[in-house]
Amino acid sequence: MNNEQRLEEARCLVVTSVEAEREAVRLGIGESARFRVMVGGVGQAAVAAATAAELSKGSYELVVNMGIGGGFREAAEIGTVVVASEIVAADLGAESKDGFILIDELGFGSARMATEAAISKRIVEAVQARGITVAYAPVLTVTTVTGTAETAQLLASRIPGAAAEAMEGYGAAAAAKLMQVPVIEIRGISNAVGPRDRDAWRIKDALLALEAAAAALKEVI
Numbered sequence: 001m002n003n004e005q006r007l008e009e010a011r012c013l014v015v016t017s018v019e020a021e022r023e024a025v026r027l028g029i030g031e032s033a034r035f036r037v038m039v040g041g042v043g044q045a046a047v048a049a050a051t052a053a054e055l056s057k058g059s060y061e062l063v064v065n066m067g068i069g070g071g072f073r074e075a076a077e078i079g080t081v082v083v084a085s086e087i088v089a090a091d092l093g094a095e096s097k098d099g100f101i102l103i104d105e106l107g108f109g110s111a112r113m114a115t116e117a118a119i120s121k122r123i124v125e126a127v128q129a130r131g132i133t134v135a136y137a138p139v140l141t142v143t144t145v146t147g148t149a150e151t152a153q154l155l156a157s158r159i160p161g162a163a164a165e166a167m168e169g170y171g172a173a174a175a176a177k178l179m180q181v182p183v184i185e186i187r188g189i190s191n192a193v194g195p196r197d198r199d200a201w202r203i204k205d206a207l208l209a210l211e212a213a214a215a216a217l218k219e220v221i
């Protein structure tokens, strides 16, 4: 099978940020022509550009943004999985003396992107069936990794119920929306959202959770 045929058969575009995440997803999915798994880079701009470019080349039915992420305390522990019930650009807006104003209130579109609920919920069930704890909750997209308890608290009160933060979901969702393709986001949790302690990030545990989530994704799609 040549590259052109492979692309035509791909129906689901999975976008990760880095190669280690792509490899975890590839291990979970195994060999399947229905999935194209690509590295899109770190941050929402890189992933939006990479996702839009790929979507313009092939015929895809679903975009899946997958990677590691930070978990909010008491919502998502390290080594668990979070499937986004919605994707929220949590720092896209304006500061004011009365607090942060999301772009929705500024009148420039929405910081909230809907995810494909039926598929997301089936993935939640498939992850649970593998004995892995999974949350179905808002996932925040941030430009800066949260590094203090104060910012973690601000974000949690800005978006009640948020379970995780990462840096790409909103970018993937913006590209998918432009191309009229549904989107979902899945995160394996590597660290707690809060005071920065990079040495405490448990990347291997998060990548194992991501691998299991990718296997669940394959079962469902």
Ligand SMILES: O=C(O)c1cccc(C(=O)CC[C@H]2O[C@@H](n3cnc4c(=O)[nH]cnc43)[C@H](O)[C@@H]2O)c1
Residues within 6 Å of the ligand: 017, 018, 020, 021, 041, 042, 043, 067, 068, 069, 070, 071, 142, 144, 145, 146, 165, 166, 167, 168, 190, 191, 192, 193, 203
């Ligand atoms: O060092 C490694 O081996 C390694 C392997 C896989 C991924 C990484 C990354 O650092 C990926 C960067 C990626 O991580 C997401 N992320 C993770 N935790 C958070 C967080 O607390 N807040 C925001 N983003 C987080 C993010 O989406 C980055 O793209 C390293």
